[in-house]
Amino acid sequence: MSCNDVASVLDDHRIAQLKPAERAKIDAHLGSCADCSAAWQATSELLELRIPAMPPTLLERALLASRLPQSARSRRARMPIIVGGALLAGAAAAAVTMSALREQSVPIASSPSVEQPAAPAAPEAPVDEPVTPVENTPAAPQGDGVTSVELVETALSIAPLVRRPPDYPPEALAQRLEGWVQLKFDVTAAGFVENVSVDESSDERFEGPAIRALSQWRYLPRIVAGKRVAVTDQRTRIAWQMSSDDDPPADERQADDKQEAAMRGLLKFSDDLERALDLLAADDLRGAELQLDLMRAVYPEAGFFHGDIWSFYGYLFTVQGNYDRAIDAYETGLASYERNGARSNMGPWVPLANLYFARHQYDAALKTLLRPNLPGGNRLMSPEANALMQKLNALGVTEDTL
Amino acid sequence: MAHPEFGDLVAPHLPALFKSAYRLTGNRSDAEDVVQEVCVRACTHLATLRTLEQPKTWLLKIAYRVFVDGVRRRKRSPVRPTAEDFDATRVSGEPTPEQRAEAELAERRLLDALAKLEREQRALLALHVEGYTFAELEAMTELSTDVLKARLYRARVRLGKLLAAEGKAPSLALVK
Numbered sequence: 001m002s003c004n005d006v007a008s009v010l011d012d013h014r015i016a017q018l019k020p021a022e023r024a025k026i027d028a029h030l031g032s033c034a035d036c037s038a039a040w041q042a043t044s045e046l047l048e049l050r051i052p053a054m055p056p057t058l059l060e061r062a063l064l065a066s067r068l069p070q071s072a073r074s075r076r077a078r079m080p081i082i083v084g085g086a087l088l089a090g091a092a093a094a095a096v097t098m099s100a101l102r103e104q105s106v107p108i109a110s111s112p113s114v115e116q117p118a119a120p121a122a123p124e125a126p127v128d129e130p131v132t133p134v135e136n137t138p139a140a141p142q143g144d145g146v147t148s149v150e151l152v153e154t155a156l157s158i159a160p161l162v163r164r165p166p167d168y169p170p171e172a173l174a175q176r177l178e179g180w181v182q183l184k185f186d187v188t189a190a191g192f193v194e195n196v197s198v199d200e201s202s203d204e205r206f207e208g209p210a211i212r213a214l215s216q217w218r219y220l221p222r223i224v225a226g227k228r229v230a231v232t233d234q235r236t237r238i239a240w241q242m243s244s245d246d247d248p249p250a251d252e253r254q255a256d257d258k259q260e261a262a263m264r265g266l267l268k269f270s271d272d273l274e275r276a277l278d279l280l281a282a283d284d285l286r287g288a289e290l291q292l293d294l295m296r297a298v299y300p301e302a303g304f305f306h307g308d309i310w311s312f313y314g315y316l317f318t319v320q321g322n323y324d325r326a327i328d329a330y331e332t333g334l335a336s337y338e339r340n341g342a343r344s345n346m347g348p349w350v351p352l353a354n355l356y357f358a359r360h361q362y363d364a365a366l367k368t369l370l371r372p373n374l375p376g377g378n379r380l381m382s383p384e385a386n387a388l389m390q391k392l393n394a395l396g397v398t399e400d401t402l
Numbered sequence: 403m404a405h406p407e408f409g410d411l412v413a414p415h416l417p418a419l420f421k422s423a424y425r426l427t428g429n430r431s432d433a434e435d436v437v438q439e440v441c442v443r444a445c446t447h448l449a450t451l452r453t454l455e456q457p458k459t460w461l462l463k464i465a466y467r468v469f470v471d472g473v474r475r476r477k478r479s480p481v482r483p484t485a486e487d488f489d490a491t492r493v494s495g496e497p498t499p500e501q502r503a504e505a506e507l508a509e510r511r512l513l514d515a516l517a518k519l520e521r522e523q524r525a526l527l528a529l530h531v532e533g534y535t536f537a538e539l540e541a542m543t544e545l546s547t548d549v550l551k552a553r554l555y556r557a558r559v560r561l562g563k564l565l566a567a568e569g570k571a572p573s574l575a576l577v578k
């Protein structure tokens with residue numbers, strides 16, 4: 001029996017299978033060889049080491065960690081799994097920022113959860129947009145005798161009403177790769193996104209998630225002459241950015257929790273809005289209104305919630321041809337945004353101004369366009385606002401005449 | 403939602419991965435960190451993972467690298483396995499409190515000795531004791547069988563001597 005023989009028993013995992021005779025020879029060698037004795041003892045103890053049970057959440061935790069950027073990994077991965085996948089993709093750790101971009105025009109709307117890049121300068125002339133009227137829309141609203149229905153129009157809101165955050169492509173995330181995709185798409189008269197195609201992108205790996213996300217977005221359809229219509233050739237840009245690696249503040253955990261709670265609230269709000277959009281798309285206007293009533297009871301007055309809900313009422317009443325109620329609702333929505341210092345996703349001041357215009361209340365229209373406290377102070381930057389302003393100016397209604 | 407496939411590919415190998423990670427690190431929370439890090443890295447090579455016949459070997463190879471490279475070199479206060487850690491694995495036949503305490507002491511002594519080894523030595527012992535073949539160990543460590551055998555032998559001798567230096571496993575029975 002040599003040291004090599006002992007080593008080969010250990011190497012080949014044969015300790016348990018030794019025959020008594022062999023075992024006796026080994027014991028004899030171990031008694032005279034300190035190294036082999038130590039090696040034998042070590043192996044025996046290693047084999048006896050008990051391994052604790054695998055934590056049941058290990059897989060979820062590992063999957064979660066694999067989706068988060070380096071900086072957030074260690075701390076996040078130890079958090080209990082309380083949120084669904086959708087939320088994680090949108091959580092601030094993998095900050096996906098999105099901006100709307102329409103032809104050469106400007107994004108002015110911004111959802112509260114997403115950073116918008118600085119808006120470029122406004123184009124001089126309003127952009128001509130192809131408009132495709134849809135066959136099977138309900139009969140044009142009757143109007144209220146005061147409003148010129150043919151003048152009632154609402155631009156497709158630049159920001160989608162329901163926006164699902166795109167996935168961060170796992171490979172890109174692991175490489176901390178940032179990127180963007182510019183997409184072209186149509187919006188149906190029911191507000192669904194169709195015919196999504198990629199204009200340009202920084203990396204094709206981002207294209208799939210971008211298309212999937214955009215395809216689920218929902219808009220309030222454009223209104224022309226009081227009727228909902230489809231629009232084509234819209235453009236938007238989705239960008240993926242990593243959060244910075246700066247040392248997180250000491251109370252990061254608390255901040256994280258707060259942010260995730262806010263995110264959950266936002267997603268729930270999106271779900272509820274989507275239900276209202278579904279009812280609207282099915283021409284169940286009464287059902288949509290009830291859904292909004294419900295939301296108004298559930299969501300807090302603070303923040304942007306009530307502003308968005310009232311703006312949706314305004315749109316709904318516009319579709320119904322109930323322009324008085326539409327104006328009241330839009331006014332209530334704007335007041336709510338202003339009171340709460342919230343930034344609007346839906347730009348209700350332009351549809352409101354348009355309603356005033358359609359009922360020939362030009363001063364009210366202009367005042368609405370000039371309403372203070374609009375986000376960023378660049379209230380006239382949307383092409384729709386510009387177009388309306390020009391119409392008012394053409395009628396001799398200007399800031400000077402107010 | 404992002405890549406359900408990843409979970410499907412990795413989940414069957416997690417128990418083995420966790421076991422080895424525990425042997426590598428000697429405590430549960432570090433073991434979880436290693437598994438996590440392995441998943442993060444594996445995730446970036448999803449395409450590779452998909453084509454592998456032996457994903458387990460490949461995952462253990464990453465675990466080995468993660469541990470040997472000492473990604474998490476930062477010192478942490480030593481975390482001891484606690485009795486609860488083992489509840490699920492306790493063998494039948496109620497051990498007496500003395501037996502349990504004795505086993506815990508022996509374990510502590512072993513883990514302390516393991517902590518004094520070079521990371522590579524410890525990693526080789528941890529993988530080998532799980533019963534992998536040398537062909538598998540070659541794939542995991544990119545070392546030849548000859549080198550592996552030589553290093554394993556040295557690692558065992560070193561560990562055995564460290565254990566001896568820690569003193570014989572103290573027996574509560576004697577103390578009593």
